[in-house]
Structure formats: C-alpha cells, structure tokens
Amino acid sequence: xxxxxxxxxxxxxxxxxxxxxxxxxxxxxxxxxxxxxxxxxxxxxxxxxxxxxxxxxxxxxxxxxxxxxxxxxxxxxxxxxxxxxxxxxxxxxxxxxxxxxxxxxxxxxxxxxxxxxxxxxxxxxxxxxxxxxxxxxxxxxxxxxxxxxxxxxxxxxxxxxxxxxxxxxxxxxxxxxxxxxxxxxxxxxxxxxxxxxxxxxxxxxxxxxxxxxxxxxxxxxxxxxxxxxxxxxxxxxxxxxxxxxxxxxxxxxxxxxxxxxxxxxxxxxxxxxxxxxxxxxxxxxxxxxxxxxxxxxxxxxxxxxxxxxxxxxxxxxxxxxxx
Amino acid sequence: xxxxxxxxxxxxxxxxxxxxxxxxxxxxxxxxxxxxxxxxxxxxxxxxxxxxxxxxxxxxxxxxxxxxxxxxxxxxxxxxxxxxxxxxxxxxxxxxxxxxxxxxxxxxxxxxxxxxxxxxxxxxxxxxxxxxxxxxxxxxxxxxxxxxxxxxxxxxxxxxxxxxxxxxxxxxxxxxxxxxxxxxxxxxxxxxxxxxxxxxxxxxxxxxxxxxxxxxxxxxxxxxxxxxxxxxxxxxxxxxxxxxxxxxxxxxxxxxxxxxxxxxxxxxxxxxxxxxxxxxxxxxxxxxxxxxxxxxxxxxxxxxxxxxxxxxxxxxxxxxxxx
Numbered sequence: 192x193x194x195x196x197x198x199x200x201x202x203x204x205x206x207x208x209x210x211x212x213x214x215x216x217x218x219x220x221x222x223x224x225x226x227x228x229x230x231x232x233x234x235x236x237x238x239x240x241x242x243x244x245x246x247x248x249x250x251x252x253x254x255x256x257x258x259x260x261x262x263x264x265x266x267x268x269x270x271x272x273x274x275x276x277x278x279x280x281x282x283x284x285x286x287x288x289x290x291x292x293x294x295x296x297x298x299x300x301x302x303x304x305x306x307x308x309x310x311x312x313x314x315x316x317x318x319x320x321x322x323x324x325x326x327x328x329x330x331x332x333x334x335x336x337x338x339x340x341x342x343x344x345x346x347x348x349x350x351x352x353x354x355x356x357x358x359x360x361x362x363x364x365x366x367x368x369x370x371x372x373x374x375x376x377x378x379x380x381x382x383x384x385x386x387x388x389x390x391x392x393x394x395x396x397x398x399x400x401x402x403x404x405x406x407x408x409x410x411x412x413x414x415x416x417x418x419x420x421x422x423x424x425x426x427x428x429x430x431x432x433x434x435x436x437x438x439x440x441x442x443x444x445x446x447x448x449x450x451x452x453x454x455x456x457x458x459x460x461x462x463x464x465x466x467x468x469x470x471x472x473x474x475x476x477x478x479x480x481x482x483x484x485x486x487x488x489x490x491x492x493x494x495x496x497x498x499x500x501x502x503x504x505x506x507x508x509x510x511x512x513x514x
Numbered sequence: 515x516x517x518x519x520x521x522x523x524x525x526x527x528x529x530x531x532x533x534x535x536x537x538x539x540x541x542x543x544x545x546x547x548x549x550x551x552x553x554x555x556x557x558x559x560x561x562x563x564x565x566x567x568x569x570x571x572x573x574x575x576x577x578x579x580x581x582x583x584x585x586x587x588x589x590x591x592x593x594x595x596x597x598x599x600x601x602x603x604x605x606x607x608x609x610x611x612x613x614x615x616x617x618x619x620x621x622x623x624x625x626x627x628x629x630x631x632x633x634x635x636x637x638x639x640x641x642x643x644x645x646x647x648x649x650x651x652x653x654x655x656x657x658x659x660x661x662x663x664x665x666x667x668x669x670x671x672x673x674x675x676x677x678x679x680x681x682x683x684x685x686x687x688x689x690x691x692x693x694x695x696x697x698x699x700x701x702x703x704x705x706x707x708x709x710x711x712x713x714x715x716x717x718x719x720x721x722x723x724x725x726x727x728x729x730x731x732x733x734x735x736x737x738x739x740x741x742x743x744x745x746x747x748x749x750x751x752x753x754x755x756x757x758x759x760x761x762x763x764x765x766x767x768x769x770x771x772x773x774x775x776x777x778x779x780x781x782x783x784x785x786x787x788x789x790x791x792x793x794x795x796x797x798x799x800x801x802x803x804x805x806x807x808x809x810x811x812x813x814x815x816x817x818x819x820x821x822x823x824x825x826x827x828x829x830x831x832x833x834x835x836x837x
C-alpha cells in the first residue's frame with residue numbers, strides 16, 4: 192500500500208463515485224470552539240465511503256477473475272458498495288450480512304442486485320462463512336478492509352481532503368476518521384502523509400469497541416470483548432486488520448473514543464447545521480471534533496462523516512432524545 | 515431582470531455561498547421511472563437557496579445605504595440568509611418573522627446576529643410592518659422576492675444547474691422548482707432561458723397554496739384564500755410578486771401542485787436515498803418529480819430541494835409516518 196496505488200485508484204474511480212463536498216458551518220465551529228471542516232461521505236453514492244474501496248478492488252481484478260462473481264461480508268455499507276460495483280461491472284455478487292444489520296442496509300443491498308445471506312454476529316465467524324462460500328462457488332472474496340485495493344480506494348478520500356482543505360487555506364489539521372477495521376483511516380493516513388504531510392490522522396471509535404485505539408497504545412493488535420450490541424454497527428469489528436494495523440501504526444496519531452450518546456448528539460448537529468443524515472458509526476468522528484478535541488493541538492479539525500444509512504426509527508428516536 | 519444581472523450576481527456570490535451539488539440516485543430514478551437530478555440547495559449555507567438572493571441584494575447596495583442596516587420579513591429561510599449576509603458585511607439586521615415559524619429557523623436567525631420581531635401570520639400584514647419599521651429606523655428593506663437583485667441571486671442556482679446537468683450529458687429537461695413568491699423559480703427560469711434553452715421550468719406548490727399555478731393558468735395574479743396552516747411554511751405567500759409574475763409568465767411552463775403528504779414522502783425519499791434533510795416546502799419539487807410527473811414530457815427531470823431547515827419533532831414524525 193502506497194500513494195501510487197491510491198492515485199491509480201483515484202483514476203479508476205473518476206466518474207464512477209462522487210467527489211463529496213468538504214463543508215464548514217459557523218455553528219459547528221462555535222460548538223467545537225475551533226474551525227471544523229466536514230468531509231461528507233454520507234453523500235457518497237450508496238451512502239458511504241465504502242463505494243470507493245469496493246469499486247477500486249473490483250475494477251482492479253483481472254477480467255477472468257471478476258467474471259466468476261464477487262463475495263463479501265459486511266454489516267451493510269461495504270455490502271452496498273460491493274453490490275453496486277459488481278452490478279456495474281456486470282458480475283453477480285453474494286453478500287454475507289449480520290442478521291441484526293439495519294434493515295435499510297439489507298434492503299438497499301438487495302435492491303442493488305446482490306444475493307444476501309444473513310448470519311448471527313455474536314455466534315458465527317463471518318470470515319469462515321465467507322471463505323467457505325468463496326470456495327464452494329468459485330467467487331472472489333473482497334474483504335472489507337484487509338485488501339490493498341480497498342484501502343487504496345478509501346484513501347482517495349484523503350486525496351480529496353487535501354485538495355479541498357487547501358481551497359479553505361488549510362494544510363495543517365487534526366483529521367478525525369470513523370474507524371472500524373481501519374481501511375478508511377489507514378487509506379486517508381497514507382494519502383495525507385504524501386498530499387498534506389502536516390495533517391495528523393486520528394482513528395475515532397465508540398466506547399467498548401476501541402480496539403484500534405488500544406492497539407495503537409499498546410503496540411500490538413488488541414481485540415474487543417463484545418462483537419455486537421452497538422448503535423455504531425458500521426464500525427464494529429473484532430480487531431484491527433493485519434494489513435491496516437501496520438499502516439495505522441506508521442501514519443496515525445492516537446485514537447479518540449466517544450460515547451454512543453455523543454455520536455447521537457453529533458447526528459443531531461449534522462442534521463441541524465449541515466442538513467445531512469449521518470448514521471451513528473458515521474458520526475463518531477464529528478462527535479470527537481465537537482466534544483472531545485481538547486487534547487488535540489491543531490487549530491483546524493477535519494472530521495469525516497463516513498456514512499448515512501440509518502433506519503428511520505433510530506434517526507427519529509435520536510432527534511427526539513437529543514434534538 | 516436579465517441574464518447579465520444573474521451573471522453579475524454569480525461573481526459577487528463566488529466564495530461567499532456554496533456551489534451545491536447536483537445528485538443522481540438510481541433508487542430515485544426507479545421511483546420516478548425517469549432520470550431525476552436533484553439540486554441540493556438544502557446544502558447551501560444557512561440551509562436554503564435564500565443565502566444567494568440576500569447576499570446578492572446586500573452586496574449590491576451602495577455602501578452609504580447598507581450601513582444604515584437591513585430589514586427583512588420572512589418565515590425563516592430569507593431571514594437566515596439576510597442575517598448572515600448583513601453580519602458578513604458588518605451591518606445590523608432586523609427580521610420580522612411569523613410567530614408560528616419553525617423554532618429552528620427563529621433560533622438560527624438570532625444566532626446569526628439578527629434582531630427578530632415576531633408577528634401573527636393570519637391577522638397581521640407583514641409588508642405593512644416591514645415598511646413602518648424601515649421608515650422609523652431608516653433601515654433598508656430587502657424584500658424576499660420582489661427585488662431584482664434577490665431574483666438575480668436566486669438565478670445563480672439556474673446557472674449551476676445548466677453547467678452541472680451538462681456534466682451529466684443533460685441539456686433538455688423539465689426543471690421542477692419549489693415556489694413561494696417566485697423568486698427562485700423566476701431566477702432559475704431566466705438563467706436557463708439563456709444557459710439551457712431546451713429546459714422548461716415548472717413552479718411546484720402545495721395543495722391549497724397554489725397561487726402561482728392558478729395565476730399562470732388564468733393569466734392574472736390570483737391570491738390564496740388561506741395564509742397559514744401549511745407544513746410548507748417556506749413557500750406560503752399570499753400571491754405571486756409584481757416583479758416575479760411577469761417573469762414566470764414569460765419563462766415558465768405550467769405549475770404542478772402536490773399534497774403535503776407527498777411532500778413528506780419526498781422528505782423520506784431524500785433521507786433514504788440521498789442522506790439529505792429536506793424541509794416540507796423544500797421537498798415539493800422532488801415530490802412532483804417522484805409522484806406527479808406523468809404529464810411532463812422530457813426524459814429527464816431536475817428537482818430542486820430548496821431548503822432543509824425543519825424542526826426535529828416534525829422530521830421525526832415524518833420518518834415515523836412515512837419511513
């Protein structure tokens with residue numbers, strides 16, 4: 192994984208995914224007591240940054256591989272990205288999703304043309320299921336983060352952040368990234384190390400699922416004790432990836448951990464001040480910028496909103512509790 | 515009002531308001547059974563297109579006029595645009611708002627630095643109040659639509675639509691615009707007559723407040739019987755403007771009328787498929803594209819989402835009823 196792979200991915204993605212806006216709001220600046228720029232990946236096609244990595248990976252496959260069809264496991268955002276990219280390349284896809292994934296994500300994945308297979312997140316090993324199905328059907332497995340082309344695709348977000356921040360006159364910032372397995376975080380960090388070397392990337396995770404933050408602190412891969420039971424379904428993974436962790440170690444500053452409640456307050460802030468729909472896991476970085484940036488040094492914070500696929504009932508509940 | 519005024523306004527607005535994205539979603543195309551491009555003015559600074567017209571008007575004032583301060587009357591979106599533009603130009607603003615305006619809009623207007631004066635929409639004449647205060651305090655009145663610079667500012671939306679649609683390969687379309695007094699609709703229509711002459715603009719209004727549609731049909735200015743009581747607060751005006759109506763007559767096709775319920779269904783569609791927050795009045799054009807386009811001829815529909823300032827309780831109710 193290097194900057195050249197990210198630049199090559201950016202060329203393959205051009206015209207096939209959106210260049211999402213970087214937005215500033217005076218009201219958010221006041222809450223954070225600092226300048227905050229928001230990279231709105233909830234406006235990405237399929238509603239999350241995952242459209243980038245899956246397109247990058249599927250477009251990089253040799254034709255003879257790709258035609259066999261694609262398989263992926265995902266709580267929903269990678270699912271939609273893979274389903275869309277596979278369909279656009281004219282090949283079938285099978286997506287293994289946790290049975291407790293948001294209904295909106297399951298529905299969208301099916302609508303995008305994928306075959307969806309549900310599993311029990313607490314008791315079954317999605318990697319084992321994926322490997323077995325891939326073997327049985329001859330499908331190509333596109334892992335959600337431990338895949339160099341996927342990381343390169345997510346890293347294109349970082350190239351855009353560097354260019355768009357420069358238009359605001361910003362080259363120096365703490366960059367807060369919603370972090371599950373670390374594909375987006377490591378991709379952005381590799382991109383910014385080249386394109387905006389004064390920026391420091393910080394993974395952001397929800398309370399109780401802070402495997403990356405703890406792993407960065409201890410210097411070795413740490414696991415979460417729970418594997419389910421968070422509103423932040425999009426970024427709940429057992430542990431950092433074998434491929435992402437060394438990149439996170441090399442390129443990132445320390446992680447930031449926020450409560451689910453703060454993620455929900457950030458969802459309301461995005462609703463009120465940016466008119467954007469953020470999902471809980473997609474709002475943790477904004478929560479860190481607004482409520483947990485006291486120990487960060489830079490004058491400007493850049494926060495990704497990584498996705499906006501959230502069931503209407505949960506969004507309504509969040510507005511009623513925190514609006 | 516002519517295209518040169520709109521182009522001049524675009525120069526004054528450059529760097530001071532956002533160039534909002536034009537978005538396409540396969541899911542929305544399927545619902546409409548046609549190609550739909552959405553101009554997301556809910557992502558405009560202050561959450562609506564009104565930031566354009568108010569900036570255009572205040573920036574066009576002679577310095578000696580502007581320093582006296584600004585007054586405006588508005589249900590909330592023009593209010594926020596004027597408050598922001600006045601503050602950015604370093605001059606005070608007084609905004610006359612209906613007492614039943616969404617609390618979010620009243621709060622935002624105050625936060626932007628304006629003095630807010632509330633009035634009773636059903637029993638008081640906001641024009642008379644505005645004229646009296648303007649005289650008493652020596653303030654400059656910026657009308658919400660019957661002002662050539664305001665219309666020119668709103669018309670910059672049309673220039674962007676023409677450019678962005680061309681990037682999608684679209685030069686021919688029915689363009690659906692949320693319509694109150696007709697400032698946005700007439701501005702876009704004047705812009706497109708020059709920049710994309712094959713496009714046809716249609717004002718869209720809610721049931722019971724269809725003064726523009728009826729006025730276009732009869733050829734003379736028609737009034738609404740009710741002046742309050744709609745969820746679509748942003749686009750409830752007594753009648754088309756003296757300045758906007760001749761422009762609407764000259765440049766627009768027939769109007770489209772949608773129910774409040776369809777506006778709410780369109781809010782949910784924008785939430786689900788674009789991850790955008792639309793207010794009811796800002797969603798009527800998308801409702802027309804999704805549910806009422808049967809009598810429109812063009813292969814492509816372009817719908818504005820004109821604003822996204824909506825109280826959380828109403829948005830939550832809408833998600834629960836229609837999500």
